[in-house]
Amino acid sequence: MPFSDFIGNAETVRRLREMLARGHFPHAAILSGARGAGKYTLALMLARAMNCLKRPTAHATKDEEGMGSFVFDIAAAADEPLTDALPDFCGHCSNCTRIALAGDLEARLAEAVEARDNLRETDKKETRIFVQTHPDILVIPPDPPQMMIKVDQVRHVIHSIYYRPAEARESVYIFTSSAFMKEAANSLLKVLEEPPEFATIFLLTENPGELLPTIRSRAMIFTLGALAVAEMESQLAKLRPNWNPRQRSLVARLSEGAIGRALSFDLEGYIAARAHALAVLKSALGAADHSELFKVTESYRPGAEGREKIESLLRTIYLLLEDVMFLQSGAGQLVRNTDIQAEVKKMSESADFAWVQRAAQGLGEVERGLRRNLLRSLSLDAFAAALEPGA
Numbered sequence: 001m002p003f004s005d006f007i008g009n010a011e012t013v014r015r016l017r018e019m020l021a022r023g024h025f026p027h028a029a030i031l032s033g034a035r036g037a038g039k040y041t042l043a044l045m046l047a048r049a050m051n052c053l054k055r056p057t058a059h060a061t062k063d064e065e066g067m068g069s070f071v072f073d074i075a076a077a078a079d080e081p082l083t084d085a086l087p088d089f090c091g092h093c094s095n096c097t098r099i100a101l102a103g104d105l106e107a108r109l110a111e112a113v114e115a116r117d118n119l120r121e122t123d124k125k126e127t128r129i130f131v132q133t134h135p136d137i138l139v140i141p142p143d144p145p146q147m148m149i150k151v152d153q154v155r156h157v158i159h160s161i162y163y164r165p166a167e168a169r170e171s172v173y174i175f176t177s178s179a180f181m182k183e184a185a186n187s188l189l190k191v192l193e194e195p196p197e198f199a200t201i202f203l204l205t206e207n208p209g210e211l212l213p214t215i216r217s218r219a220m221i222f223t224l225g226a227l228a229v230a231e232m233e234s235q236l237a238k239l240r241p242n243w244n245p246r247q248r249s250l251v252a253r254l255s256e257g258a259i260g261r262a263l264s265f266d267l268e269g270y271i272a273a274r275a276h277a278l279a280v281l282k283s284a285l286g287a288a289d290h291s292e293l294f295k296v297t298e299s300y301r302p303g304a305e306g307r308e309k310i311e312s313l314l315r316t317i318y319l320l321l322e323d324v325m326f327l328q329s330g331a332g333q334l335v336r337n338t339d340i341q342a343e344v345k346k347m348s349e350s351a352d353f354a355w356v357q358r359a360a361q362g363l364g365e366v367e368r369g370l371r372r373n374l375l376r377s378l379s380l381d382a383f384a385a386a387l388e389p390g391a
């Protein structure tokens with residue numbers, strides 16, 4: 001999967017590859033972007049481009065043959081159009097393939113956590129979670145259950161980072177989150193003050209402000225911005241042809257410009273939650289009778305699964321309320337539930353601004369009740385009842 005497969009943010013990707021080409025890649029790079037923007041995908045692509053044994057450019061022409069490291073028989077390896085002359089990776093060599101194994105981060109993390117769970121109690125405490133599918137490429141995720149990067153993880157990085165890579169040209173360390181414990185952040189800072197020549201550190205974050213200013217100032221920040229709705233829609237037309245145009249348009253709007261979120265979007269789950277959200281709101285608007293609401297709320301049961309289900313219901317209600325507000329304030333182009341626009345419009349006409357405000361406040365109360373573990377169905381019923389006309 002060469003760089004031409006990376007979706008969106010072409011300018012940022014080009015800048016990074018130009019730095020690679022000039023041999024001026026920063027020792028520490030912060031990749032900033034929303035969840036699902038492609039930070040991890042991009043970091044692994046760069047790790048492969050740094051270490052690909054064939055090191056192709058996207059078009060090694062005949063003229064360049066014999067000029068050294070960037071020669072590669074493109075025609076034999078890829079059907080991609082030849083678009084630029086920047087460093088790329090082949091995807092087939094032993095470095096590329098091993099690094100690519102880290103791509104399914106969720107699966108690799110689950111394996112690492114399971115391996116730790118199987119250790120003896122005493123070893124368990126001292127074992128930190130890492131993902132390593134290549135001897136010189138280390139992925140450092142937040143360590144469960146606290147889901148923070150811990151000082152022992154950074155110490156492990158310090159122990160290995162000053163050794164020359166064994167099989168790579170450049171060793172690569174990818175911190176997948178900026179949730180550092182304080183001591184861990186301070187230790188990382190020490191590495192950044194004296195980085196070795198042959199290592200690159202990637203810090204992935206949704207918000208660079210979470211990193212210590214002293215860390216930020218020693219790294220270069222690259223931002224993966226949100227994709228436009230039209231771009232998301234055209235990508236989804238290619239990558240999710242089984243969704244119809246209305247569904248693609250809906251997912252594009254709900255994913256807030258993050259293509260990874262769009263591609264992993266649980267459309268069926270969303271539509272089911274939204275049907276329930278509509279039933280709750282209609283009942284609250286006095287537009288449906290109560291049996292409908294009770295049918296819905298009865299299906300929400302205590303327990304972990306029920307909790308997840310009700311949280312997605314609440315998020316969906318918020319989204320619908322926001323759409324109602326967009327319509328009421330004349331910003332209809334911002335509506336996300338475009339596939340049921342007529343229904344949303346009807347709600348926006350029967351609810352006034354004060355009602356929407358009360359509904360949002362009521363939802364806040366339901367959420368607080370959830371945290372105190374009040375019976376779920378009860379608080380949902382109460383929420384709808386309190387909003388009914390004349391209540």
Ligand SMILES: [Zn+2]
Binds near residue numbers: 055090093094
């Ligand atoms: Zn390769």
